[in-house]
Amino acid sequence: MTATTTEIAFQSSQINGMNVHILPTEKFKTTTIVTMIEQALSEEHVTKTALLAMVMKRASARFPETKLLRAHLDFLYGAIFDVDVMKKGERQILQIYMEVPNEKYLSNEASLLEQAIEFVGDMLVRPYVQDNAFSEKYLAQEKETLRKRIESLIDDKMKYANQRVTEEMCKGEPFSLLVQGRVADLPKITGQELYQYFKEVTTTNPINMFVVGDVVQQEVSEAIRKHIPLERSQVRELQIESTAKDVSAEREVIDRLDVNQAKLNIGCRTQITYKDDDYPTLLLFNGVLGGFPHSKLFVNVREKESLAYYAVSRLESHKGILMIMSGIDVSKYQRAVEIIKQQLDLMQQGTISEEEMSQTRATLSNQFTELLDSARGMIDFTYNGVISGRPRKIEELLAGINQATIEDIKKVASKVTIDTIYLLRDKKGEA
Numbered sequence: 120m121t122a123t124t125t126e127i128a129f130q131s132s133q134i135n136g137m138n139v140h141i142l143p144t145e146k147f148k149t150t151t152i153v154t155m156i157e158q159a160l161s162e163e164h165v166t167k168t169a170l171l172a173m174v175m176k177r178a179s180a181r182f183p184e185t186k187l188l189r190a191h192l193d194f195l196y197g198a199i200f201d202v203d204v205m206k207k208g209e210r211q212i213l214q215i216y217m218e219v220p221n222e223k224y225l226s227n228e229a230s231l232l233e234q235a236i237e238f239v240g241d242m243l244v245r246p247y248v249q250d251n252a253f254s255e256k257y258l259a260q261e262k263e264t265l266r267k268r269i270e271s272l273i274d275d276k277m278k279y280a281n282q283r284v285t286e287e288m289c290k291g292e293p294f295s296l297l298v299q300g301r302v303a304d305l306p307k308i309t310g311q312e313l314y315q316y317f318k319e320v321t322t323t324n325p326i327n328m329f330v331v332g333d334v335v336q337q338e339v340s341e342a343i344r345k346h347i348p349l350e351r352s353q354v355r356e357l358q359i360e361s362t363a364k365d366v367s368a369e370r371e372v373i374d375r376l377d378v379n380q381a382k383l384n385i386g387c388r389t390q391i392t393y394k395d396d397d398y399p400t401l402l403l404f405n406g407v408l409g410g411f412p413h414s415k416l417f418v419n420v421r422e423k424e425s426l427a428y429y430a431v432s433r434l435e436s437h438k439g440i441l442m443i444m445s446g447i448d449v450s451k452y453q454r455a456v457e458i459i460k461q462q463l464d465l466m467q468q469g470t471i472s473e474e475e476m477s478q479t480r481a482t483l484s485n486q487f488t489e490l491l492d493s494a495r496g497m498i499d500f501t502y503n504g505v506i507s508g509r510p511r512k513i514e515e516l517l518a519g520i521n522q523a524t525i526e527d528i529k530k531v532a533s534k535v536t537i538d539t540i541y542l543l544r545d546k547k548g549e550a
Contacts, residue, residue, distance in 0.1 A: 369539075
């Protein structure tokens, strides 16, 4: 039976110690398989996890050369495959992504779905190792690739500014860590150590596997049971640090680099995360403040005052952080900060028009409704519920957004506090 189109309804079960979530639907001509391995974000693990993702996708026992692995993906009608890391609050997630055409639309009689699951099993159970260690050749290559990726962050000034304000704002907190890790850690990671770490995370860390497509749940479950025989009798609950932190004083940090356009980022603590009752109202707050082209930041900072090339806000829903980001002429720094603070004050006062409310509700409604047209969107939405401990339905979120009043937004706004004002500017002029 296929899922309805008005809600996301995964069928969940435990298979080989993994939490498996299957969503049969005829909406897509491909089948998407996403495996999430959870790790607590920490100095000890952050670089190993990022490096592990890169080494895992280079080869497996069945395909010991990268060119053989890529050839097999071509054989699977151009299957899409990747292994990467992402950050959700104080969690670092290693994710294996696989997407294959549904065989219903091909003349091939062999089960592409089963072959795709077998391929994912290669990554999780049958890696390419030599003498109880990951291949030194691949390890050395991926260390160099990761080093360049970390060091190239400074070339993307928008991402660099966001990472710097995060580091300053969250000093001493795991969230300050760059998800790709630290260059200084790379030399000491050996192939043997990384393989032992691989065995640890695949056997003891929480794993959630999602399958979305025109599939039969029993067939998917049987294929997973057969091709991913993980031994996971010792699965542990990760110790995740609390995300809440009070702001004692507003801080200002200025960095100087060779930049043409200054980056002004303001990090705020909201004291609200995905699992909280106020979360739908926080979404509405962010939408009115800076989430969309009709928002206060865009209209007042960029359009009316011409102070910024862009001015937006976004939420880190599992950390409870709201980040305001703008690109400005450095000579307009003080005025830009002043106008941004004015917009936050307006939110706290409840100076919000009915038009702002209705436009934001409509845009958020469209965003969540569009999730139903994206396999990856449905997976990410459901996974947010899994790791937060509060599974949500789209209808519930939309109801919360539609029912929230300006008075509710004022209450949320009263919790939002500026923590760090960060400016990335040129090397000229006065400090």
